[in-house]
Amino acid sequence: MELYQGSLNVKEIFGRWLDEESKSNYGAYIPFIGTVRAEESIEALSFDIYEPILQHWFNGWVEKAKSKGAKVKMAHAIGDVPIHTSSYISAVFSPKRRVALELIDEFVEDFKANAPIWKYDIIDSKRVYAEDRSKPMSGSGILAKREDI
Amino acid sequence: MVKIEFLGPISREPLEIEANSLEDIAKALQEINEISGWLDKCAVAINDNMTNDLSTKLKSGDRVSILPPVCGG
Numbered sequence: 538m539e540l541y542q543g544s545l546n547v548k549e550i551f552g553r554w555l556d557e558e559s560k561s562n563y564g565a566y567i568p569f570i571g572t573v574r575a576e577e578s579i580e581a582l583s584f585d586i587y588e589p590i591l592q593h594w595f596n597g598w599v600e601k602a603k604s605k606g607a608k609v610k611m612a613h614a615i616g617d618v619p620i621h622t623s624s625y626i627s628a629v630f631s632p633k634r635r636v637a638l639e640l641i642d643e644f645v646e647d648f649k650a651n652a653p654i655w656k657y658d659i660i661d662s663k664r665v666y667a668e669d670r671s672k673p674m675s676g677s678g679i680l681a682k683r684e685d686i
Numbered sequence: 687m688v689k690i691e692f693l694g695p696i697s698r699e700p701l702e703i704e705a706n707s708l709e710d711i712a713k714a715l716q717e718i719n720e721i722s723g724w725l726d727k728c729a730v731a732i733n734d735n736m737t738n739d740l741s742t743k744l745k746s747g748d749r750v751s752i753l754p755p756v757c758g759g
Contacts, residue, residue, distance in 0.1 A: 571759040584758070585693070585694050585695075587693050587694075587751070587753070589734040590731055590734055590751070590753070593734065593735070593736075613758065613759075624759060625758060625759040645759075648759065649757070649758060649759060650756075651756070652756060652758040653693065653694075653753055653756055654757065654758030654759075655693070655694030655695055655754065655756060655757065656757040656758070657695070666694075666695035667757055668695075668755070670757045671755035671756055671757040672755050672756060672757065673727040673728070673729065673754075674729035674736075674753055674755070674756055675729065675736075675738070676729050676730070676736060676737070676738030677726075677727050677728055677729045677753075677755070678725070678726045678727065679708070679712070679730060679737075679738055679739075680708070680711065680712040680715055680716070680725045680728065680730060680740075681712075681716070681722075681725040681726035682716055682722075682725075
């Protein structure tokens with residue numbers, strides 16, 4: 538897992554990952570690139586990350602992938618990421634394509650649901666929590682009063 | 687004392703309170719106006735391990751993290 542201040546250097550990271558696994562005998566390498574889109578008046582997105590829990594979450598996926606003979610990798614940006622640049626990339630390597638295709642789907646979806654990362658829109662240079670696109674993590678709400686749940 | 691940290695957009699300094707269980711933390715946070723509105727959508731970690739058991743016991747020095755809704759990528 539790799540974290541960077543600002544936009545990701547996608548070509549460098551994917552190229553390096555390819556080199557790292559060049560002799561690992563994986564038949565499939567499936568990359569995913571998340572790019573910040575221009576929407577409404579957004580100038581950039583910005584991210585907060587809580588690294589200790591993100592690392593636990595990622596380690597769980599490393600083990601899950603390993604049990605299928607596969608490997609997962611990811612990189613994410615911290616702080617501001619301008620439109621048309623990348624904030625998140627991930628990849629799955631596996632001996633055969635089917636495992637990698639299924640894993641990249643599950644891995645990216647679980648990332649969206651349970652990685653401790655908070656997104657903000659940068660509008661007029663102000664940082665606004667992207668509340669409408671954010672989702673409560675698994676197990677949320679246990680501290681609320683019963684009637685609030 | 688148990689330390690409570692508020693992550694991401696809940697911009698608030700950490701709190702330190704006496705608590706023997708997560709239930710004590712819940713009661714204390716429900717009394718704080720700026721925080722109570724977040725609780726129904728927040729997840730909880732103790733010493734960086736996610737938990738969903740309100741009866742979990744706490745000891746002095748434990749660290750409880752409050753995690754609001756996420757959106758990575």
